[in-house]
Amino acid sequence: MHLPSLVGLLGAATLAACQTAGGNGTVVTGKMGDARVVKNNKVGETWVATFDGTQGVKGTVTMVGWSIGVNYTVDVTGLPAGKGPFAFHVHLKPVPLGGTCADTGGHLDSFVRGDSPPCDSTAPQTCEVGDLSGKYGKVDGTTVKKVFNDAYSALDKIMLGYIGERSIVFHDASSVRIACANITKVTT
Numbered sequence: 001m002h003l004p005s006l007v008g009l010l011g012a013a014t015l016a017a018c019q020t021a022g023g024n025g026t027v028v029t030g031k032m033g034d035a036r037v038v039k040n041n042k043v044g045e046t047w048v049a050t051f052d053g054t055q056g057v058k059g060t061v062t063m064v065g066w067s068i069g070v071n072y073t074v075d076v077t078g079l080p081a082g083k084g085p086f087a088f089h090v091h092l093k094p095v096p097l098g099g100t101c102a103d104t105g106g107h108l109d110s111f112v113r114g115d116s117p118p119c120d121s122t123a124p125q126t127c128e129v130g131d132l133s134g135k136y137g138k139v140d141g142t143t144v145k146k147v148f149n150d151a152y153s154a155l156d157k158i159m160l161g162y163i164g165e166r167s168i169v170f171h172d173a174s175s176v177r178i179a180c181a182n183i184t185k186v187t188t
């Protein structure tokens with residue numbers, strides 16, 4: 001006899017999770033709701049994705065634990081001239097030895113949002129956790145440096161939003177995956 005009301009509650013919860021404040025009513029969020037702010041990262045814990053130049057791109061994306069989320073520093077050179085602006089994301093899987101960027105899976109999407117419609121950067125909590133350029137802007141030019149904090153990135157494996165042991169992937173303006181590198185732990 002409790003079943004109908006339970007179903008009703010679940011329906012209401014699902015509906016609420018698909019609409020969100022901060023947009024104009026068309027903004028979508030994850031099936032599991034908005035991304036949660038991460039407050040238990042170890043401050044200073046450092047992970048890095050190193051681009052060794054074999055794919056043209058050379059440099060690092062450094063990820064440092066902060067009291068809220070993770071601080072990212074994108075510091076790369078060798079992006080192909082005229083092919084930008086470049087999107088970049090945390091992809092689900094690392095790059096297998098001898099593999100390619102095609103092997104890294106899709107974006108880290110811990111709250112099951114999907115990448116369509118595109119991320120609304122004014123409501124970053126509604127975006128895929130791994131959609132870094134959607135939230136903080138694409139990079140352009142052959143040499144770029146970009147620093148930002150992402151409140152939704154986790155360094156603890158038990159957390160949704162865990163970015164460790166995955167990869168950073170750069171895409172050119174036509175979405176081609178031009179370079180990728182493993183996210184590996186440097187210090188605790």
Ligand SMILES: *[C@@H]1O[C@H](CO)[C@@H](O)[C@H](O)[C@H]1NC(C)=O
Binds near residue numbers: 022024025027120122
């Ligand atoms: C509002 O909705 C339109 C139509 O879907 C979309 O193009 C636009 O980006 C949205 N703006 C905001 C701030 O959500």
Ligand SMILES: *[C@@H]1O[C@H](CO)[C@@H](O)[C@H](O)[C@H]1NC(C)=O
Binds near residue numbers: 044064066148149
């Ligand atoms: C992380 O970013 C925040 C916000 O931008 C900044 O205040 C803080 O100093 C940064 N922390 C580190 C360790 O870089």
Ligand SMILES: *[C@@H]1O[C@H](CO)[C@@H](O)[C@H](O)[C@H]1NC(C)=O
Binds near residue numbers: 096097
């Ligand atoms: C990336 O990490 C995976 C998993 O640890 C590892 O098997 C692979 O060899 C690494 N890829 C590269 C290119 O180092």
Ligand SMILES: [Cu+2]
Binds near residue numbers: 088090091107169170
């Ligand atoms: Cu990507």
